Amino acid sequence: MSTSWVITLQWGNPLISFRPSSHFLPVLQSARGLTVIQPICCKTKVLNSVSNIDTVVATDDNYGHKEVISVNPRLYDYLLANVREPEILRELREETATMRGSQMQVSPDQAQLLAMLVQILGAERCIEVGVYTGYSSLAVALVLPEGGQLVACERDAKSLEVAQRYYDRAGVSNKVNVKHGLAADTLKSMIQNGEGNSYDFAFVDAEKKMYQDYFELLLQLVRVGGIIVIDNVLWHGRVADPLVNDSKTLSIRSFNRKLMEDNRVSISMIPIGDGMTICRKR
Numbered sequence: 252m253s254t255s256w257v258i259t260l261q262w263g264n265p266l267i268s269f270r271p272s273s274h275f276l277p278v279l280q281s282a283r284g285l286t287v288i289q290p291i292c293c294k295t296k297v298l299n300s301v302s303n304i305d306t307v308v309a310t311d312d313n314y315g316h317k318e319v320i321s322v323n324p325r326l327y328d329y330l331l332a333n334v335r336e337p338e339i340l341r342e343l344r345e346e347t348a349t350m351r352g353s354q355m356q357v358s359p360d361q362a363q364l365l366a367m368l369v370q371i372l373g374a375e376r377c378i379e380v381g382v383y384t385g386y387s388s389l390a391v392a393l394v395l396p397e398g399g400q401l402v403a404c405e406r407d408a409k410s411l412e413v414a415q416r417y418y419d420r421a422g423v424s425n426k427v428n429v430k431h432g433l434a435a436d437t438l439k440s441m442i443q444n445g446e447g448n449s450y451d452f453a454f455v456d457a458e459k460k461m462y463q464d465y466f467e468l469l470l471q472l473v474r475v476g477g478i479i480v481i482d483n484v485l486w487h488g489r490v491a492d493p494l495v496n497d498s499k500t501l502s503i504r505s506f507n508r509k510l511m512e513d514n515r516v517s518i519s520m521i522p523i524g525d526g527m528t529i530c531r532k533r
């Protein structure tokens with residue numbers, strides 16, 4: 252593989268890729284009807300197959316020449332084809348797809364990761380903040396041992412009806428303790444009930460502006476060595492765009508920045524779904 256500059260012009264679908272001379276780059280502007288695709292307007296390794304060009308986002312000096320990829324639709328289809336999604340989760344996902352807000356549900360690969368983390372931890376006591384129709388909570392409940400418990404916090408009764416139906420069908424209702432109401436209130440009362448430091452795992456996927464509050468409360472409820480996973484930390488890529496400054500983006504950006512400096516946890520931000528950060532309590 253050689254190293255060179257690649258420009259792809261797009262009009263709807265990718266139209267043309269070519270390698271301009273370096274002095275041509277500064278004058279290349281978006282032309283009417285033609286968009287310069289930014290991620291590959293950097294120094295990029297040219298791969299044998301043109302189809303790989305739009306998946307490689309970085310191989311340059313800044314990244315130690317490590318080949319970093321982004322996921323395009325074809326690659327994502329491949330990834331999903333390699334997810335082991337239990338039948339009951341597939342049915343719930345398909346039913347939810349007909350409902351308002353279905354885009355809020357975690358993706359099958361995210362749910363599989365959550366279940367894997369619960370299994371690696373040997374978690375028995377879990378919390379979910381933001382249940383919706385139950386896809387991620389069911390993924391967790393399915394791998395909990397007998398006697399394990401998931402406290403499922405959700406304010407929307409209609410969504411909970413769907414979730415409860417699937418807990419029943421999957422035979423895990425005995426493992427799920429549904430808390431209908433505002434999640435912060437539920438977490439505060441759990442702390443008041445003396446449940447601090449007794450949970451192994453928590454997943455946060457509710458009100459974005461409340462992330463810092465949820466995190467502080469969960470940090471009291473989770474034991475040392477326990478895990479808190481936060482969803483949507485990349486927020487459709489908006490967190491990295493300095494021109495986007497709406498209130499939700501600002502609060503997630505601020506949450507991410509504070510987490511970077513928070514010595515109470517070890518962290519790992521991963522580009523799965525809309526971005527997740529795994530925090531391990533120290």
Ligand SMILES: C[S@@+](CC[C@H](N)C(=O)[O-])C[C@H]1O[C@@H](n2cnc3c(N)ncnc32)[C@H](O)[C@@H]1O
Binds near residue numbers: 385406
């Ligand atoms: C992104 S969805 C959760 C998706 C879910 N984890 C799944 O995979 O299907 C967010 C949910 O959080 C709920 N929610 C938002 N704010 C909340 C709050 N303050 N208290 C409890 N639930 C809340 C919403 O009603 C919504 O159902």
